[in-house]
Amino acid sequence: MRSAYRVETVRTAERELMARLPDGALMQRAAAGLAAACADLLGRVYGSRVVLLVGSGDNGGDTLYAGARLAKRGAGVTAVLLNPDRTHPGGLRALRRAGGTAIPPHRADRAVHRADLVLDGIVGIGGKGGLRPDAAPLAELAAASRAAVVAVDLPSGIEPDTGEVRGTAVRADLTVTFGTHKPGLLIDPAREYAGSVRLVDIGLALPADPDLQALQHADVAALLPRPAAESDKYRRGVVGIAAGSARYPGAAVLAVSGALRGGAGAVRYVGPAGDAVIARFPETLVSDRGPKRAGRVQAWVVGPGAGDDAGPVAEVLATDVPVLLDADGLRLADLDAVRARSAPTLMTPHAGEAAALLGTSRGEVEGARLTAVRDLARRYDATVLLKGSTTLVAGPDGGTARVNPTGTPWLATAGSGDVLSGLAGSLLAAGLTALDAGSVAAYVHGLAGRYAADGAPAGAHDVAEAIPAAWRDIRD
Ligand SMILES: NC(=O)C1=CN([C@@H]2O[C@H](COP(=O)(O)OP(=O)(O)OC[C@H]3O[C@@H](n4cnc5c(N)ncnc54)[C@H](OP(=O)(O)O)[C@@H]3O)[C@@H](O)[C@H]2O)[C@@H](O)CC1
Numbered sequence: 001m002r003s004a005y006r007v008e009t010v011r012t013a014e015r016e017l018m019a020r021l022p023d024g025a026l027m028q029r030a031a032a033g034l035a036a037a038c039a040d041l042l043g044r045v046y047g048s049r050v051v052l053l054v055g056s057g058d059n060g061g062d063t064l065y066a067g068a069r070l071a072k073r074g075a076g077v078t079a080v081l082l083n084p085d086r087t088h089p090g091g092l093r094a095l096r097r098a099g100g101t102a103i104p105p106h107r108a109d110r111a112v113h114r115a116d117l118v119l120d121g122i123v124g125i126g127g128k129g130g131l132r133p134d135a136a137p138l139a140e141l142a143a144a145s146r147a148a149v150v151a152v153d154l155p156s157g158i159e160p161d162t163g164e165v166r167g168t169a170v171r172a173d174l175t176v177t178f179g180t181h182k183p184g185l186l187i188d189p190a191r192e193y194a195g196s197v198r199l200v201d202i203g204l205a206l207p208a209d210p211d212l213q214a215l216q217h218a219d220v221a222a223l224l225p226r227p228a229a230e231s232d233k234y235r236r237g238v239v240g241i242a243a244g245s246a247r248y249p250g251a252a253v254l255a256v257s258g259a260l261r262g263g264a265g266a267v268r269y270v271g272p273a274g275d276a277v278i279a280r281f282p283e284t285l286v287s288d289r290g291p292k293r294a295g296r297v298q299a300w301v302v303g304p305g306a307g308d309d310a311g312p313v314a315e316v317l318a319t320d321v322p323v324l325l326d327a328d329g330l331r332l333a334d335l336d337a338v339r340a341r342s343a344p345t346l347m348t349p350h351a352g353e354a355a356a357l358l359g360t361s362r363g364e365v366e367g368a369r370l371t372a373v374r375d376l377a378r379r380y381d382a383t384v385l386l387k388g389s390t391t392l393v394a395g396p397d398g399g400t401a402r403v404n405p406t407g408t409p410w411l412a413t414a415g416s417g418d419v420l421s422g423l424a425g426s427l428l429a430a431g432l433t434a435l436d437a438g439s440v441a442a443y444v445h446g447l448a449g450r451y452a453a454d455g456a457p458a459g460a461h462d463v464a465e466a467i468p469a470a471w472r473d474i475r476d
């Protein structure tokens with residue numbers, strides 16, 4: 001499990017640890033880890049040209065001490081001081097003692113242009129908003145140079161708690177972060193600015209519940225349903241799919257294709273696309289009598305390709321089993337009916353659908369995904385899975401949210417969301433909580449997308465067909 005904590009929590013843990021350690025010890029741990037990561041990146045430290053972009057906080061302090069370590073190993077180190085009077089004094093002394101030099105920002109151009117490595121120590125968790133006008137040109141210089149860029153703790157200019165980027169920010173090849181991941185390092189758009197992320201353990205004691213977590217293979221393996229010796233198809237769970245329309249029969253087929261591979265013992269289909277479903281998947285239990293009279297299920301999926309018929313959505317929401325609401329179902333669902341449910345509801349909007357539900361724009365949702373997914377979860381008193389370049393899942397209680405690490409832009413293909421809804425519904429029917437069903441489905445779906453594409457375009461049905469291979473890979 002990879003965990004991320006917001007700034008306030010990091011600060012508290014930092015204070016507690018600092019009180020028990022000699023002055024400056026924490027910064028030395030951070031600087032040592034940072035210098036080691038830089039040395040790995042450079043390959044050969046001796047003779048390399050390193051430029052430090054140094055702001056006036058402790059982020060600049062870390063950077064100066066790391067620069068001093070690299071200078072001691074023979075690197076030529078130049079520090080660009082954004083604010084010479086407020087530069088971390090101990091860090092600057094250490095750099096000078098090790099043979100490094102300091103220059104003002106107006107001389108940065110040439111140094112950055114010739115550098116092999118640029119360290120971004122402009123601002124860390126103390127930053128707010130995009131970079132200020134005096135700092136922004138340095139980010140642009142770094143972007144234009146051929147040097148590798150290492151962000152110290154986080155790329156300066158991103159919002160650490162949310163992953164928002166509201167102005168200019170540094171674009172890094174590598175981010176060396178201290179103590180814990182920050183949510184912004186795992187969520188687009190900021191994640192794009194961070195490059196690869198390396199965590200340096202500095203001994204922080206953090207609370208049990210992170211703000212955000214990313215499941216990994218072992219976590220998902222432990223959650224995947226597995227039939228026991230005495231299982232039968234009903235004990236494994238039956239998932240009902242109320243999807244598709246005369247206009248969009250394919251959505252029904254794709255949702256069923258995901259559901260059949262998601263661990264439920266049987267898939268019941270209800271809707272006008274029964275013939276198409278049976279033709280492709282003869283094992284489906286097809287009914288044309290509407291969700292209420294279709295027979296017992298342990299979870300419902302409603303909405304993919306459903307068109308404008310609000311009837312099945314209302315029927316499904318009135319049941320006492322978990323419900324996954326997707327696509328048209330999101331639009332047709334009555335807010336009060338969702339809020340009144342006694343069983344869990346999992347909503348799976350993409351950014352456009354989330355924006356419509358929140359009364360905002362798609363761009364606003366994409367720029368502030370964590371805020372959007374939490375807002376929706378609270379508003380609907382439901383678990384929400386927000387799809388897209390970073391898929392997030394949040395529960396209504398405001399507790400730990402999940403971020404999916406396996407996504408791939410190859411998944412951006414028509415119908416792949418239908419596959420996801422079937423898969424997640426099947427996991428709900430198999431007994432997973434809404435948070436687990438959503439995050440496990442996103443994980444398996446992302447991996448299946450990678451397998452299906454393997455570097456070339458793939459269709460949604462290919463993604464569904466790759467689910468068993470992804471599942472096996474996780475299980476092994
Ligand atoms: N937590 C830990 O466990 C450990 C933390 N450590 C390190 O400490 C870092 C936090 O240091 P910090 O608190 O001194 O704040 P920091 O990030 O340097 O920023 C403050 C400076 O930024 C400026 N500034 C603000 N916004 C800005 C903007 N938009 N654009 C431009 N400038 C902006 C602000 O200016 P001011 O408002 O004061 O004028 C002030 O000068 C943390 O990220 C990690 O690297 C490690 O040493 C060890 C363990």
Ligand SMILES: Nc1ncnc2c1ncn2[C@@H]1O[C@H](COP(=O)(O)OP(=O)(O)O)[C@@H](O)[C@H]1O
Binds near residue numbers: 327387407412417
């Ligand atoms: N840029 C991207 N990176 C990773 N995954 C993406 C990206 N864009 C879309 N996806 C994924 O592709 C799927 C598309 O679902 P959706 O938007 O509902 O499409 P459809 O309605 O055509 O099925 C979702 O799982 C989503 O998370």
Ligand SMILES: [K+]
Binds near residue numbers: 124154156
């Ligand atoms: K930084």
